[in-house]
Amino acid sequence: MITVTRSVSIAPGKSANAVVFAFKIAKFFREKYGTTVEVRMPIGGNPLRVAWCAQHESLAQWESVTAKMLADKEYIDLVASQGDTFLPGTVHDEIWRSI
Numbered sequence: 001m002i003t004v005t006r007s008v009s010i011a012p013g014k015s016a017n018a019v020v021f022a023f024k025i026a027k028f029f030r031e032k033y034g035t036t037v038e039v040r041m042p043i044g045g046n047p048l049r050v051a052w053c054a055q056h057e058s059l060a061q062w063e064s065v066t067a068k069m070l071a072d073k074e075y076i077d078l079v080a081s082q083g084d085t086f087l088p089g090t091v092h093d094e095i096w097r098s099i
Contacts (some may be wrong), residue, residue, distance in 0.1 A: 003095070033069070058080070
């Protein structure tokens with residue numbers, strides 16, 4: 001099992017927009033790709049972050065979804081519409097495997 005987490009820092013005053021957008025992305029992935037994505041916010045550390053977390057059966061499955069996502073104009077437009085919601089350069093991805 002592969003777990004992928006993407007986090008990003010929220011711009012000042014944009015927390016409400018970020019949460020709405022985070023759930024919109026989760027819904028998009030569920031409906032378009034059949035992938036369940038959880039929306040998370042930290043309890044400690046920098047509270048102005050949001051994360052998406054998804055599990056995949058294998059790296060190959062994750063790569064397949066990622067390739068589709070990067071070629072999906074609807075997804076690209078959705079992300080581009082949030083240009084001022086998140087701080088540039090703060091996207092952080094982690095990929096973990098179950099052992």
